Amino acid sequence: MSHHTLPRPGASVFVYEWPVRLWHWANALFILVLIVSGWFIARPLPTMQIGEATHQFVMGYIRFAHFAAGQLLTVGFLGRIYWAFVGNHHARQAFYLPLWQKSWWRDVLHEARWYAFLESRPGIHVGHNPLAQIAMFLFMVVGMTFMIVTGFALYAEGAQRGSLPDQLFGWLHDALGNSQLMHSLHHLGMYFVVIFMTAHIYLAIREDIMSRQTMVSTMINGYRSFKDDDAA
Amino acid sequence: MSQIETFYDVMRRQGITRRSFMKYCSLTAAALGLGPAYVPKIAEAMETKPRTPVIWVHGLECTCCSESFIRSAHPLAKDVVLSMISLDYDDTLMAAAGKQAEAALQDTIEKYKGNYILAVEGNPPLNEDGMFCIVGGKPFVEQLRHAAKDAKAIISWGACASYGCVQAAKPNPTRATPVHKVITDKPIIKVPGCPPIAEVMTGVITYMLTFDRLPELDRQGRPAMFYGQRIHDKCYRRPHFDAGQFVEHWDDENARKGYCLYKMGCKGPTTYNACSTIRWNEGTSFPIQSGHGCIGCSEDGFWDQGSFYNRVTDLTQFGVEANADKIGLTAAGVVGGGVALHAAVSALKTAQRKSQKTKTKDAASKSKEEV
Ligand code: HEM
Ligand code: SF4
Ligand code: SF4
Numbered sequence: 001m002s003h004h005t006l007p008r009p010g011a012s013v014f015v016y017e018w019p020v021r022l023w024h025w026a027n028a029l030f031i032l033v034l035i036v037s038g039w040f041i042a043r044p045l046p047t048m049q050i051g052e053a054t055h056q057f058v059m060g061y062i063r064f065a066h067f068a069a070g071q072l073l074t075v076g077f078l079g080r081i082y083w084a085f086v087g088n089h090h091a092r093q094a095f096y097l098p099l100w101q102k103s104w105w106r107d108v109l110h111e112a113r114w115y116a117f118l119e120s121r122p123g124i125h126v127g128h129n130p131l132a133q134i135a136m137f138l139f140m141v142v143g144m145t146f147m148i149v150t151g152f153a154l155y156a157e158g159a160q161r162g163s164l165p166d167q168l169f170g171w172l173h174d175a176l177g178n179s180q181l182m183h184s185l186h187h188l189g190m191y192f193v194v195i196f197m198t199a200h201i202y203l204a205i206r207e208d209i210m211s212r213q214t215m216v217s218t219m220i221n222g223y224r225s226f227k228d229d230d231a232a
Numbered sequence: 233m234s235q236i237e238t239f240y241d242v243m244r245r246q247g248i249t250r251r252s253f254m255k256y257c258s259l260t261a262a263a264l265g266l267g268p269a270y271v272p273k274i275a276e277a278m279e280t281k282p283r284t285p286v287i288w289v290h291g292l293e294c295t296c297c298s299e300s301f302i303r304s305a306h307p308l309a310k311d312v313v314l315s316m317i318s319l320d321y322d323d324t325l326m327a328a329a330g331k332q333a334e335a336a337l338q339d340t341i342e343k344y345k346g347n348y349i350l351a352v353e354g355n356p357p358l359n360e361d362g363m364f365c366i367v368g369g370k371p372f373v374e375q376l377r378h379a380a381k382d383a384k385a386i387i388s389w390g391a392c393a394s395y396g397c398v399q400a401a402k403p404n405p406t407r408a409t410p411v412h413k414v415i416t417d418k419p420i421i422k423v424p425g426c427p428p429i430a431e432v433m434t435g436v437i438t439y440m441l442t443f444d445r446l447p448e449l450d451r452q453g454r455p456a457m458f459y460g461q462r463i464h465d466k467c468y469r470r471p472h473f474d475a476g477q478f479v480e481h482w483d484d485e486n487a488r489k490g491y492c493l494y495k496m497g498c499k500g501p502t503t504y505n506a507c508s509t510i511r512w513n514e515g516t517s518f519p520i521q522s523g524h525g526c527i528g529c530s531e532d533g534f535w536d537q538g539s540f541y542n543r544v545t546d547l548t549q550f551g552v553e554a555n556a557d558k559i560g561l562t563a564a565g566v567v568g569g570g571v572a573l574h575a576a577v578s579a580l581k582t583a584q585r586k587s588q589k590t591k592t593k594d595a596a597s598k599s600k601e602e603v
Pocket of ligand 1 (some may be wrong): 037
């Protein structure tokens with residue numbers, strides 16, 4: 001972030017510790033599985049005649065993939081929250097917005113102008129740029145939590161009354177009224193995730209090319225390298 | 233209270249033999265999911281306990297609950313329970329009418345203060361001081377409040393009393409309101425469905441009459457033994473669901489083979505009821521067995537969940553005929569388009585800046601040469 005002392009051009013700073021990187025790529029995989037399987041839960045594949053119904057489990061496997069990825073995603077998410085407490089300060093950045101800092105708001109404006117082509121040079125950031133931080137916050141704290149909570153509420157129905165998921169999340173159905181509504185909300189949540197991913201992947205690659213620091217490789221090797229060769 | 237008859241007395245008076253009475257007790261125990269050990273308990277309760285009176289009132293409704301109730305599969309249950317009920321007050325089933333009927337209601341309330349069960353079919357509309365439903369010259373909501381005041385417990389029959397049903401569907405012009413939102417100080421048991429299954433109704437009422445308490449309820453206040461699982465959990469077409477074998481059109485080969493109705497909008501996966509176990513009309517069939525998906529009639533707000541024939545609900549808030557996929561794909565498309573556009577402009581700008589840089593360099597070198 002720009003209120004830190006500016007790194008030397010060509011320098012590298014260690015940003016993402018291995019648990020954060022591992023989580024990032026595992027999470028990406030789980031979400032991909034969840035989107036594809038979720039889509040086919042709502043709109044199943046055309047009927048197949050592989051064998052007798054007892055020997056064929058197409059919908060069953062799709063739902064299994066969804067639930068397994070969902071559970072893994074949840075465990076990963078809890079681990080990621082744990083790491084926000086014990087990891088370096090970059091590990092915390094996606095979980096809060098420093099709305100009280102004037103300098104942060106200035107950076108938000110600057111970054112917004114950069115994306116709107118009104119600023120010829122982007123800011124220089126060790127962690128997330130502030131706009132990315134807002135997006136990350138919306139995705140992590142709002143989006144992921146929403147999908148996990150609604151997902152487990154749906155899961156509680158299959159797990160049956162009195163089961164652990166039911167005891168933890170079943171009351172949400174009663175609060176909402178009709179479980180069909182829960183399906184709709186969970187389904188709409190998928191598009192929130194899809195939209196975030198579209199923007200996230202585009203911006204990460206664009207920043208990698210156009211900004212003054214590395215992006216994609218940072219999430220692989222953990223180091224943020226600064227590309228500036230001019231002193232300006 | 234010694235002058236009040238027991239259930240057994242009533243049954244005997246109705247010409248029911250001891251043998252039939254014991255059969256009824258076993259059947260009731262089975263229907264309620266109780267073990268054989270409960271049969272003598274039920275019998276004893278019915279022989280010794282004074283009969284619990286029932287008042288049955290009707291608000292905004294279509295009488296489908298009453299229609300279902302009087303068709304209970306086991307004729308004994310029907311005769312017995314019905315004779316116990318019609319003795320007191322039910323303006324649809326009783327012989328009396330008009331002033332006489334209202335007097336009977338008043339009599340029962342006074343005679344059995346704090347001891348009777350109030351069964352409510354339908355719900356009170358609250359707009360315009362309740363004028364959309366008048367019973368005996370007064371808004372139904374007044375009769376409901378009056379009868380509820382001294383009731384021991386209340387049964388909310390059907391989707392109307394439990395959740396509001398069609399008269400409470402958006403935008404609910406009469407403000408039809410489920411019973412538990414009007415009466416808040418009494419134990420209320422919800423028996424939803426449009427209508428509820430007859431055996432469920434007689435089962436619930438027999439349980440309350442014999443054991444003098446509410447059966448185990450779930451978080452929404454429904455008897456857990458009948459509403460503890462979804463239609464989907466016990467549906468005999470479930471193997472086809474898991475296999476991914478669906479009816480794709482109403483008249484296709486898969487429909488003839490009896491495949492899963494999920495793609496035809498079956499609401500079985502989101503509906504808690506006993507249809508797939510107890511079935512209807514003396515256990516003859518139930519909607520899915522006759523080839524039509526469940527419409528989710530026992531769920532809160534089932535009229536407001538879009539079409540009966542879609543799994544992905546129409547979301548009218550977003551305009552005509554939109555559903556989660558249409559909204560999501562549109563939004564994703566807009567964002568995707570925005571991304572493509574932004575990428576193109578980014579590339580152009582970068583190219584422009586580069587060529588400007590080289591131009592200025594060229595210009596600089598040229599001017600050097602000239603000097
Ligand atoms: C990024 C995360 C996720 C996405 C994109 C996603 C997507 C979806 C979609 C599109 C559906 C179909 C909804 C419909 O019926 O219209 C669905 C259903 C479901 N999801 Fe997820 N989901 C996610 C996370 C989770 C999680 C964490 C769980 C928890 C285990 C979960 C459990 C379920 C369950 C139980 C269903 C209902 C399955 C059924 O009705 O057969 N989901 N999901
Ligand atoms: S027909 Fe309906 S309730 Fe039965 S398995 Fe299919 S979706 Fe579930
Ligand atoms: S199958 Fe569904 S819609 Fe039909 S009666 Fe049962 S709960 Fe109601």
